[in-house]
Amino acid sequence: MRMFRHTLLSALLVSSAGFANGAPPSLSYQSGIEGPAPIPPSEQSLQSVTAEPWFKVSDDGLQLEGPAFDSNGNLYFVEVFGGRIFKLTPDKELTTILGENDLAPAGLAIHQDGRLYIAGLGNFQDTGSVVSIRPDGTDMQTVVGPEQGYLPDDLVFDDQGGFYFTDFRGTSTEKTGGVYYVSPDQSEVTPILPNMAIANGVALGPKGKFLWTTEFSAGRLHRVGMSDATTIAPFGTSVTYQFTGPAPDSIRTDQDGNVYVAMYGQGRILAFNGNGMPIGQILLPGREKGHNLRSTSMAFRPGTNELLIFTNDWDKGEGSQIFRAEGFAEGTALYANQP
Structure with missing residues (x-):
């Protein structure tokens, strides 16, 4: 025992002498971990491509969301904090169809009758709503x-003309949000997946077999097998992925069943297969220097695998932009958009 104490004391003295005679071991920034949004180690080996600029919406950092194409190739999208609804034609002519308002729109989908359905956060506390308008911005109906x-944030139609929407309520420790279904005749709202920490993105896989949703404040991707529009299949729910860092936002799917999640605060899109396993990522230019990190949403150009990605640079000077890349497969049809 005496020899053990002597050996331990000697080691401590050597260690102390080492600190006294030079710098202690230190951490340093290495390649791949610089900047505010480094790729987590578990995702660094994923197939990665960098999107290219496609259209600049504004020199201001507008919070763009909810892109959706109509049957004529027009692209509609929203601006959250100002409330405006934009239309971008196939020739890239940008117009505002609905001016500034108090809706705080965060999601948009197009019904088979051509009306735009808009999920709005209102005052982010107690005035959220879903409204519909004509494509020219008139005839608003609640x-x-x-x-x-509710605080509706995003929505997606099924093939019956009903729609799912996410409820953006809650915090990381107060799970008061969820996913709800509005019947085709709009007479009934049914809870599908309650008790979520700010439900955000929502999408349907091919043929509507699986419902996908993201939990913004808990950083989770949910895969929900559906027996019908309002019935979860036996043992049909699972959390297929736990994200690192901020924060899973909107979702889109393709016809191979793959799922694409916009990572808000990271300037990238993560892609998953139909079982929720990560298989690729799309990076936005400038992200390594802290630009274009507010990647919110995306839309597949109908009939193609071309993915248009929406982001803004907030107060860092590069405004609000749409970037372009290609996904693994053609985008899933947005059911009620189809004639």
Whole structure:
């Protein structure tokens, strides 16, 4: 025992002498971990491509969301904090169809009758709603009113003309949000996946067999097998992925069943196969220097695998842009958009 104490004391003295005579071991920034949004080690080996600039919406850092194509190739999208709804033609002519308002729109989908359905966060506390308008911005009608207590953030139609929407309520420790279904006649709202920490993106896989949703404040990707529009299949729910860092936003799917998740705060899109396993990523230019990190959403050009990705640079000077890349397969048809 005496010899052990002597050996330990000697080691401590040597260690102390080492610190006294020079710098202690230190961490350093190495390649791949610089900047505010380094790729997590578990995702660094994924197949990666860098998107290219396609269209600059504004020199200002507008929070762009909810892109959706109509049957004529027009691209509609929203601006959250100002409330505006934009239309971009196939010739890249940008117009505003709905001016500034208090909707705080965060999601948009197009019904088979051509009306635009808009999920709005209102005052982000208690005035959220879903409304519909004509493609020219007129004839606004309330579908889900603020008195119902939701904060609708995103929505997707099924092949019956009903739609799912996410409820953006809650915090990382207060799971008061969820996913809900509005019947085709809009008479009933049914809870599908309650108790979520800010439900955000929502999408349907091919043939509507699986519902996908992201949990913004808990950083999770949910895969939900559906028996019908409002019934979860037995043992049909799973959390297929736990994200690192901020924060999973909107979702799109392709016809091979792959799922694409916009990573808000990271300037990239993560791609998963139909089982929720990561298989690739699309990076936005400038992300390594802290630009274009607010990647919010994306849309497949109908009939193609071309993916248009929406982001903004907030206060860092590069404005609001749409980038372009190609996914693994042709985008899934947005059911009620189809004639």
